[in-house]
Amino acid sequence: MALSDRKKRILRAIVETYIATAEPVGSKAVAQLAGLDVSTATIRNEMADLTEQGYLEQPHTSAGRVPSAAGYRLYVNELMDRQQLTLQETQRINDALNLKMEELDRVIDRAGKVLSQISDYPVFTMAAAKEQVTVKRFDLLMVEDSAFIAVVMTDSSVVKNKLIHIPNGLSDPQLQMLSAVLNSSFVGLGREEMEQTLDKMETRTAPGAFELISLVVEFAMEVLADQGQQKFRTAGITHLLEHPEYHSLDKAKPLMAYLSEEGDPPRLPATLDTGKNMNILIGPENVSDALKDTSVVMASYDIGDNMRGVIGVVGPTRMDYAKVTARLSYFADSLTRMFGKELPAPEEQE
Amino acid sequence: MALSDRKKRILRAIVETYIATAEPVGSKAVAQLAGLDVSTATIRNEMADLTEQGYLEQPHTSAGRVPSAAGYRLYVNELMDRQQLTLQETQRINDALNLKMEELDRVIDRAGKVLSQISDYPVFTMAAAKEQVTVKRFDLLMVEDSAFIAVVMTDSSVVKNKLIHIPNGLSDPQLQMLSAVLNSSFVGLGREEMEQTLDKMETRTAPGAFELISLVVEFAMEVLADQGQQKFRTAGITHLLEHPEYHSLDKAKPLMAYLSEEGDPPRLPATLDTGKNMNILIGPENVSDALKDTSVVMASYDIGDNMRGVIGVVGPTRMDYAKVTARLSYFADSLTRMFGKELPAPEEQE
DNA sequence: CTTAGCACTCATATTCTACGAGTGCTAAAG
DNA sequence: CTTTAGCACTCGTAGAATATGAGTGCTAAG
Numbered sequence: 001m002a003l004s005d006r007k008k009r010i011l012r013a014i015v016e017t018y019i020a021t022a023e024p025v026g027s028k029a030v031a032q033l034a035g036l037d038v039s040t041a042t043i044r045n046e047m048a049d050l051t052e053q054g055y056l057e058q059p060h061t062s063a064g065r066v067p068s069a070a071g072y073r074l075y076v077n078e079l080m081d082r083q084q085l086t087l088q089e090t091q092r093i094n095d096a097l098n099l100k101m102e103e104l105d106r107v108i109d110r111a112g113k114v115l116s117q118i119s120d121y122p123v124f125t126m127a128a129a130k131e132q133v134t135v136k137r138f139d140l141l142m143v144e145d146s147a148f149i150a151v152v153m154t155d156s157s158v159v160k161n162k163l164i165h166i167p168n169g170l171s172d173p174q175l176q177m178l179s180a181v182l183n184s185s186f187v188g189l190g191r192e193e194m195e196q197t198l199d200k201m202e203t204r205t206a207p208g209a210f211e212l213i214s215l216v217v218e219f220a221m222e223v224l225a226d227q228g229q230q231k232f233r234t235a236g237i238t239h240l241l242e243h244p245e246y247h248s249l250d251k252a253k254p255l256m257a258y259l260s261e262e263g264d265p266p267r268l269p270a271t272l273d274t275g276k277n278m279n280i281l282i283g284p285e286n287v288s289d290a291l292k293d294t295s296v297v298m299a300s301y302d303i304g305d306n307m308r309g310v311i312g313v314v315g316p317t318r319m320d321y322a323k324v325t326a327r328l329s330y331f332a333d334s335l336t337r338m339f340g341k342e343l344p345a346p347e348e349q350e
Numbered sequence: 351m352a353l354s355d356r357k358k359r360i361l362r363a364i365v366e367t368y369i370a371t372a373e374p375v376g377s378k379a380v381a382q383l384a385g386l387d388v389s390t391a392t393i394r395n396e397m398a399d400l401t402e403q404g405y406l407e408q409p410h411t412s413a414g415r416v417p418s419a420a421g422y423r424l425y426v427n428e429l430m431d432r433q434q435l436t437l438q439e440t441q442r443i444n445d446a447l448n449l450k451m452e453e454l455d456r457v458i459d460r461a462g463k464v465l466s467q468i469s470d471y472p473v474f475t476m477a478a479a480k481e482q483v484t485v486k487r488f489d490l491l492m493v494e495d496s497a498f499i500a501v502v503m504t505d506s507s508v509v510k511n512k513l514i515h516i517p518n519g520l521s522d523p524q525l526q527m528l529s530a531v532l533n534s535s536f537v538g539l540g541r542e543e544m545e546q547t548l549d550k551m552e553t554r555t556a557p558g559a560f561e562l563i564s565l566v567v568e569f570a571m572e573v574l575a576d577q578g579q580q581k582f583r584t585a586g587i588t589h590l591l592e593h594p595e596y597h598s599l600d601k602a603k604p605l606m607a608y609l610s611e612e613g614d615p616p617r618l619p620a621t622l623d624t625g626k627n628m629n630i631l632i633g634p635e636n637v638s639d640a641l642k643d644t645s646v647v648m649a650s651y652d653i654g655d656n657m658r659g660v661i662g663v664v665g666p667t668r669m670d671y672a673k674v675t676a677r678l679s680y681f682a683d684s685l686t687r688m689f690g691k692e693l694p695a696p697e698e699q700e
Numbered sequence: 701c702t703t704a705g706c707a708c709t710c711a712t713a714t715t716c717t718a719c720g721a722g723t724g725c726t727a728a729a730g
Numbered sequence: 731c732t733t734t735a736g737c738a739c740t741c742g743t744a745g746a747a748t749a750t751g752a753g754t755g756c757t758a759a760g
Binding site for chain 1: 752753754755
């Protein structure tokens with residue numbers, strides 16, 4: 001069932017020409033581009049074979065051929081050259097990532113934006129904890145008399161704070177006490193456990209103290225929820241419109257709407273867990289209906305010990321896979337290098 | 351120069367019909383809708399007058415009339431009914447804003463999203479400090495042996511933190527000392543002043559200590575820069591595509607690209623300062639070229655004592671001004687009520 | 701197995717035509 | 731002086747008809 005060398009060269013020429021031109025490829029074009037010294041008629045015969053085997057498709061009887069999903073798959077798996085990035089491009093990526101002390105979210109957003117610019121396709125990003133996130137420690141800081149700052153640090157070294165107002169003020173010993181309770185009873189717990197512990201505590205604690213505790217714990221629970229959740233973000237959606245398959249608004253709108261719904265639960269196959277760190281989904285291989293005519297190239301990377309991120313490029317099935325995979329893998333590697341295990345904390349400065 | 355009552359009714363009918371249908375309005379349609387008991391011929395005469403006075407335009411000799419920028423202006427200023435929001439809509443807005451303890455940025459993002467959904471147009475948001483932001487206090491918290499958390503609170507009650515790693519560890523007295531230096535020398539200073547103070551300090555401080563100080567101060571400076579900057583964010587860009595004027599991609603792309611460039615310096619007339627809290631810019635009244643055929647309705651609101659935000663709706667000149675202004679002003683009022691002076695801090699929970 | 705030749709298909713571009721909504725003008729009516 | 735009916739004229743749009751040409755599959759010869 002293996003294809004002859006000549007068939008492969010023809011298929012490759014067709015895929016690449018179609019990627020470049022977005023128009024069905026005819027035998028003549030292939031004859032020139034494939035570098036084979038045979039006539040168009042021979043190529044027509046080969047193309048007929050490839051069509052029969054399911055690697056090519058004909059939009060209608062007499063237009064050229066277009067790669068099928070299977071054709072793209074074969075191309076991606078076997079035929080595609082690995083592209084090299086230009087110095088400029090690597091420079092650009094490094095610049096984007098070497099921002100001094102941005103937060104995790106920001107760097108990821110920025111990475112998405114740059115990837116979108118250098119790939120000419122929309123990009124999505126996601127990040128989520130691999131396991132249950134817990135609180136590592138609480139700190140409380142008095143501010144003036146009517147408020148204190150609660151600082152919560154998670155075991156993935158993310159630190160969040162919140163200003164909490166208290167009408168009746170709080171003495172220093174009271175604050176110490178509160179801090180002691182929080183650190184002894186709520187450290188190391190996940191979201192659900194925190195809620196249970198809080199419930200148990202309600203009956204055997206003074207109402208005033210309990211109210212304060214629950215204010216801080218509720219904040220901590222939100223931090224944990226936020227960390228555990230997969231945050232779906234996108235960048236560069238307008239790049240879609242540059243590609244002819246989305247020149248018709250009927251085609252463009254559903255996909256754009258799909259990509260615009262940021263923050264919602266992930267509607268992509270969760271490759272967060274799969275071991276592979278590069279994944280290509282071609283057209284119908286996608287689960288979501290909105291992506292049926294769309295290809296997704298995605299890569300995952302590590303954030304600290306406990307989180308994993310995904311960054312992916314979305315485009316028509318006729319996507320420039322060689323270009324995109326090269327850029328994407330460089331990106332994912334850089335991100336892993338930046339956020340990965342070596343560094344104790346995501347916010348660490350290079 | 352005042353228009354007769356009948357002319358006003360005709361103009362109003364034309365604007366509203368055009369807003370609803372996006373197609374040039376003929377004398378016949380006006381006759382039915384304006385509720386005047388006159389024939390189409392009379393209306394044609396009146397329409398000819400209005401055209402001459404610049405309130406209407408003719409796309410070509412014999413199509414109906416379309417309102418000019420001046421026509422919209424008159425409509426907005428005098429003719430437009432103030433729409434009422436339905437109970438559902440106010441409910442939806444309140445839900446969006448009453449999120450428990452989100453950060454300022456998040457609430458604003460969310461507000462933009464909801465406003466976009468209920469108005470069917472893209473929405474942008476901006477927020478910036480009115481005056482120089484300064485640091486109100488520094489707090490340092492030791493974490494394990496090799497890192498500490500720097501907590502910076504600004505005079506606009508925004509609190510940010512960052513994990514700072516120190517290879518050689520730090521004793522408790524040293525941390526106290528560092529905190530004392532920061533709080534005595536850098537509180538109350540703006541970004542530039544901080545830089546100057548830091549420079550002065552370099553010569554007369556031990557290098558090790560100076561390095562630590564500058565790490566924290568640089569973080570503080572970034573926080574201030576971030577607060578002072580106008581952050582331009584958008585939501586619901588895809589709504590553009592629903593309106594016929596952007597069915598042609600040539601029209602849609604530039605505007606979409608313009609709106610997609612988040613985070614860049616503001617390219618809208620800075621109504622942050624103007625006293626008025628609702629502002630309508632119609633077509634050519636816009637400065638930016640990308641907005642020449644676009645109307646912008648924007649409202650501003652207060653955030654704490656020292657910041658001001660703008661939230662605006664972008665759409666074709668044929669925008670449903672009545673609908674948009676009603677929703678927008680409710681939104682801006684709610685935001686002011688939420689973030690405004692009464693509450694000491696933006697993050698305050700309702 | 702390869703290639704030249706040829707009839708056939710079918711999407712796209714082009715041209716032409718018919719249609720009709722809407723206008724402006726004129727002249728009669730109120 | 732204002733309103734209205736009548737009518738010729740404009741011009742963008744839709745639809746039909748036609749031409750074009752790239753590409754195919756098949757056959758038969760090299």
